[in-house]
Amino acid sequence: MQRLQDRVAVITGAGSGIGLATAQRFAQEGAKIVAVDLDEAAGTKVADEVGGLFVRADVANEDDVVRMYQTAFDTFGSVDIAFNNAGISPPEDDSILDTGIEAWRRVQEVNLTSVYLCCKHVLPYMRRQGKGSIINTASFVAVLGSATSQISYTASKGGVLAMSRELGVQFAREGIRVNALCPGPVDTPLLRELFAKDPERAQRRLVHVPIGRFARAEEIAAAVAFLASDDSSFITASEFLVDGGISGA
Ligand code: NAD
Numbered sequence: 001m002q003r004l005q006d007r008v009a010v011i012t013g014a015g016s017g018i019g020l021a022t023a024q025r026f027a028q029e030g031a032k033i034v035a036v037d038l039d040e041a042a043g044t045k046v047a048d049e050v051g052g053l054f055v056r057a058d059v060a061n062e063d064d065v066v067r068m069y070q071t072a073f074d075t076f077g078s079v080d081i082a083f084n085n086a087g088i089s090p091p092e093d094d095s096i097l098d099t100g101i102e103a104w105r106r107v108q109e110v111n112l113t114s115v116y117l118c119c120k121h122v123l124p125y126m127r128r129q130g131k132g133s134i135i136n137t138a139s140f141v142a143v144l145g146s147a148t149s150q151i152s153y154t155a156s157k158g159g160v161l162a163m164s165r166e167l168g169v170q171f172a173r174e175g176i177r178v179n180a181l182c183p184g185p186v187d188t189p190l191l192r193e194l195f196a197k198d199p200e201r202a203q204r205r206l207v208h209v210p211i212g213r214f215a216r217a218e219e220i221a222a223a224v225a226f227l228a229s230d231d232s233s234f235i236t237a238s239e240f241l242v243d244g245g246i247s248g249a
Helices: 017-028 040-050 062-076 101-129 151-170 189-197 199-206 217-228
Strands: 008-012 032-037 053-056 081-084 132-137 176-183 239-242
Touching: 008 017, 008 062, 008 101, 017 032, 017 040, 017 081, 017 217, 032 040, 032 062, 040 053, 053 062, 062 101, 081 101, 081 217, 101 132, 101 151, 101 176, 132 151, 132 217, 151 176, 151 239, 176 217, 189 199, 217 239
Parallel strands: 008 032, 008 081, 032 053, 081 132, 132 176, 176 239
Antiparallel strands: none
């Protein structure tokens, strides 16, 4: 028996990076995958690869979020794992002195409001089932702050971490675990896009990683699979750091 045999997993941002690697890993471990993304081509590709279902949705849109869980439930009969992972990188000049209110709002919508919506609308399914695992993607910057001036991004991820803790505590007695995944820098299109705008930033970031390199998306996916599975049955409301040692240095 595989660890996630027949569990139904809804993964947002499944078309790329951490979400893509997690869809592949979950499928290897026996899960049924609902791959959610704004990018139809990328989302369809991963759903086909893992034998799952693609739902095109904007996670910042409440109607879309309601529809994606309803579709998952109607198709597979349960929603056991929610990996609320879709997110965007900070805008250029994301220091508090430079970030405009519209850019700030957009980052909060996609990175933080989306997680609120996903938790709000998946919890009723999990409460009826009396079990479930929710993993919300925050970041190491939620715990440590950032030396690279990204105020809207860091604030959004701090919100994800605080919300995950609160929900983890609130729903612990109902068999629902909620954890905040806090990755260090991961070699994905999101990070590459950020460093393309500011190449020196990559070097500045790298010196803070004791392991001496950025993570591979597969290394983050392995941690997500652990949090999704019963192997982590006593872990909830945690800030789960997968950061190559950054937080210890
Ligand atoms: P990525 O850009 O490779 O993938 C993100 C995916 O989310 C894309 O497929 C994109 O189409 C999708 N997406 C974006 N906005 C969406 C929306 N509104 N609705 C639905 N889908 C949407 O990024 P990644 O590096 O894999 O990042 C995934 C998560 O991990 C993000 O929340 C990010 O903030 C977080 N994170 C990344 C790193 C890193 O270094 N890469 C570190 C810590 C945390």
